[in-house]
């Protein structure tokens with residue numbers, strides 16, 4: 001019987017192109033690559049990379065990464081640990097899923113069982129293991145509302161650990177995994193708590209409008225899932241090989257949040273620039289903060305839908321999505337990102353933060 005270390009070394013591949021493993025379809029090869037199906041293989045892979053002093057990069061479904069054209073000089077570990085455990089706890093259902101499970105299959109399964117908590121998160125590509133990284137969210141719902149526990153291999157202490165939701169420090173499209181502990185934990189399993197027979201969450205204006213227009217006053221979870229998928233399709237926010245606008249990482253920038261005072265200053269600044277001021281798109285948050293629409297800022301800065309920059313550009317359906325128009329490079333993506341950031345900053349004094357993770361650059 002081979003040891004986990006031997007089994008890992010046998011599964012190791014060299015110079016593996018990463019572009020086909022990403023939704024953007026961009027990026028060079030990984031010097032070493034392994035698809036790990038078990039926690040033991042993952043731990044063996046991490047130990048191997050440490051011994052050789054190679055950098056480690058953890059890949060899921062590749063839907064939120066921009067890989068450098070030169071690729072990644074160390075070990076890319078794709079976490080493909082599968083498996084679901086379901087436990088009932090009164091009205092709640094606790095689902096523990098392997099990090100390699102497809103996120104949207106889990107959502108579909110919950111909706112089919114009439115378990116609420118994920119319905120607005122329908123159609124988001126990627127895998128379970130990445131959902132805590134940026135606290136995946138959409139249409140008024142966030143995964144942080146359902147996280148129970150995150151199991152991970154801690155590369156610092158070289159131990160398997162279990163983190164509570166509070167310990168993950170979730171925020172809007174962020175967590176400790178994306179900030180102070182970036183690259184420290186490899187997530188192996190995630191436990192979520194959803195509600196059996198719960199009501200759908202319909203907080204987002206676009207979704208409310210869509211359902212009202214169809215006379216769906218008390219929609220079932222499945223109707224909410226269908227509505228979300230339909231709205232997302234119209235914005236190329238579901239992966240569709242027939243739609244080149246979906247060759248993206250979804251939204252490229254997070255919506256900036258500012259203090260009320262900064263918002264008032266921004267309004268004055270915009271009004272002084274002429275016609276733009278009156279229709280600034282922003283949403284009040286609790287605690288006196290305001291969320292600005294990154295898409296609005298980008299369009300106002302002159303980057304309209306369909307904007308072209310070499311072989312990359314902006315989706316014709318959504319100003320927030322940077323797309324690979326065919327044969328694009330990471331260099332072009334980064335150039336366009338920087339162009340947008342500097343023009344938005346010059347005009348509005350707002351720093352746009354990218355949502356995807358840049359790998360090897």
Ligand SMILES: Cc1cc2nc3c(=O)[nH]c(=O)nc-3n(C[C@H](O)[C@H](O)[C@H](O)COP(=O)(O)OP(=O)(O)OC[C@H]3O[C@@H](n4cnc5c(N)ncnc54)[C@H](O)[C@@H]3O)c2cc1C
Pocket residue numbers: 023057058059060061062063064065079099124125126127128129130131133134135136137138185186187188236237238239246248249250251357
């Ligand atoms: C069309 C489209 C629409 C999208 N819509 C949304 C949306 O509405 N809301 C939203 O929040 N996101 C959205 N995204 C972004 C993306 O789908 C999510 O962030 C998703 O969770 C990424 O999952 P992944 O498995 O593809 O992660 P990857 O892209 O493979 O990795 C993303 C990051 O997570 C890390 N990571 C992945 N797996 C693990 C693991 N097991 N342990 C530790 N680190 C790990 C990686 O190292 C990397 O830093 C969209 C993307 C696309 C292409």
